Amino acid sequence: MDHPHDDQLAAWAAGELSEERERGVELHADACPACAARLTGFAKQEQALFAAAEASQGRSRTPRIPGWAWGSIALVAVAAAAIVMLRPASSPPSTGAVEAVVQIENMGRDCSLRADIAECEEEAANQGLWVPSAPVPRYEAEQACTDCGRSG
Amino acid sequence: MSPARPIASERNVEVRAEAGDEDAWNTLIERHNRRVVVFLVSRGLRPCEARELAQEVWMRLVTQQRANKLPRIELPGLALAQARFLHLEAIRREKPVVSLDQARAIQAPAAEERALDRIRLGRALEALDGCGARDRELFEAAYGPDGPTHDALAARFGLSLQRTRQILCAVRAILRTALEE
Numbered sequence: 001m002d003h004p005h006d007d008q009l010a011a012w013a014a015g016e017l018s019e020e021r022e023r024g025v026e027l028h029a030d031a032c033p034a035c036a037a038r039l040t041g042f043a044k045q046e047q048a049l050f051a052a053a054e055a056s057q058g059r060s061r062t063p064r065i066p067g068w069a070w071g072s073i074a075l076v077a078v079a080a081a082a083i084v085m086l087r088p089a090s091s092p093p094s095t096g097a098v099e100a101v102v103q104i105e106n107m108g109r110d111c112s113l114r115a116d117i118a119e120c121e122e123e124a125a126n127q128g129l130w131v132p133s134a135p136v137p138r139y140e141a142e143q144a145c146t147d148c149g150r151s152g
Numbered sequence: 153m154s155p156a157r158p159i160a161s162e163r164n165v166e167v168r169a170e171a172g173d174e175d176a177w178n179t180l181i182e183r184h185n186r187r188v189v190v191f192l193v194s195r196g197l198r199p200c201e202a203r204e205l206a207q208e209v210w211m212r213l214v215t216q217q218r219a220n221k222l223p224r225i226e227l228p229g230l231a232l233a234q235a236r237f238l239h240l241e242a243i244r245r246e247k248p249v250v251s252l253d254q255a256r257a258i259q260a261p262a263a264e265e266r267a268l269d270r271i272r273l274g275r276a277l278e279a280l281d282g283c284g285a286r287d288r289e290l291f292e293a294a295y296g297p298d299g300p301t302h303d304a305l306a307a308r309f310g311l312s313l314q315r316t317r318q319i320l321c322a323v324r325a326i327l328r329t330a331l332e333e
Contacts, residue, residue, distance in 0.1 A: 049324065
């Protein structure tokens with residue numbers, strides 16, 4: 001296959017090629033570093049399109065507040081702040097809040113959910129199983145994080 | 153800014169996968185694997201490496217679900233996060249003397265690049281504003297979390313398949329131009 005044209009690479013990134021053509025582009029990129037680099041560029045562009053769509057969706061869901069309403073909102077905010085300041089000392093968190101905290105803590109122990117090396121290694125360091133300055137983590141994966149499957 | 157919540161059918165499939173339904177997993181993998189592969193290629197992997205790592209992503213997620221470690225499945229975010237993690241791991245396996253900070257530096261874009269990304273995103277949104285409301289909604293749906301097929305989009309918007317593809321192609325071209333400026 002000759003070097004694919006930009007349109008073909010863009011179509012690959014957008015998932016618009018037939019299976020056969022898609023395979024052809026991939027086989028070529030696997031063997032041609034220059035085209036692989038070009039493909040990376042188009043893949044990055046595709047990621048940017050996803051980001052643009054997500055940002056645009058976020059704007060669509062945000063309710064638009066007309067200018068005349070902002071004065072009323074400001075008054076309500078001031079009144080609410082006054083109520084908060086004048087109320088007695090805060091009561092203990094509700095059961096729901098406690099459950100949410102527990103869930104967050106559990107998620108931090110599961111690197112598949114957080115998918116963040118820092119989370120796992122912080123946990124390992126906290127348990128005295130890994131020295132942060134070491135180039136290669138030395139810890140028992142099963143003890144620090146039963147999920148990541150890494151070995152020291 | 154969180155993505156739009158999945159449509160009911162996508163969430164239904166996710167719930168079934170959370171319960172271990174193999175067919176549901178197959179549906180989700182079929183729906184989101186391409187996104188994971190393109191994501192990994194965008195991070196510099198060659199297509200064959202990206203496909204291999206994508207398989208590992210799904211294997212890892214299925215294994216975790218079977219071990220009751222996945223209380224909630226939300227795709228494609230969960231798969232992309234796992235892919236990012238495994239790619240970072242792969243870098244560190246190849247370069248064992250690379251520290252965590254060095255591995256992150258290899259992975260993470262520089263500050264200037266991040267700033268440029270924000271500027272580009274702003275230009276893309278401006279360009280998207282210049283498209284018609286229907287075209288914009290079609291684009292948002294096409295790039296939504298549930299990854300609908302062109303057929304599904306055409307049915308949802310009451311358009312022909314050809315027209316749907318034309319609109320998406322046009323909007324993409326407008327946004328790519330804006331992103332390259």
